[in-house]
Amino acid sequence: MANLDAQFRNTFAGYGFRTQGYYQSYQKWSQTSLDTTLNSLKAAGLQGQQLQNQQTILSALRSQSTGAGGEVQAIEVGNQIAEQQVEQLMALRQLMLVDLESKQAYQAEQIQKEQAATAAGQQAFGKQHMVTDDKKY
Secondary structure (H helix, E strand, O other): OOOHHHHHHHHOOOOOOOOOOHHHHHHHHHHHHHHHHHHHHHHHHHHHHHHHHHHHHHHHHHHHHHOOOOHHHHHHHHHHHHHHHHHHHHHHHHHHHHHHHHHHHHHHHHHHHHHHHHHHHHHHHOOOOOEEOOEEO
């Protein structure tokens, strides 16, 4: 995460003419977007796999809370339930961040392609005057 800004700017340099071929840049942007999407799907799949385990834990906590033999045990069960809630919120937060990352990678790819096309057009046509019928355009 420390060099996220540098990695982003290296992959999506923004507006400007490129010395390397457009297809190489396009391949890099597309691959970054696909990799990010794949990692998002893997994170969502992992969360799905953990659901069964979390269901088992919650069932055990429910049975402990209904059969609590004393105040101390009831407090311990309450604390364990609160801990499970925090873990669920953290898992949800992780999924939201992964989703945001995937959307931003796609958006950056789209913006980069548009800027590269505009810069290439300006490079090719921006400095030349078109002459037809002895008129400059």
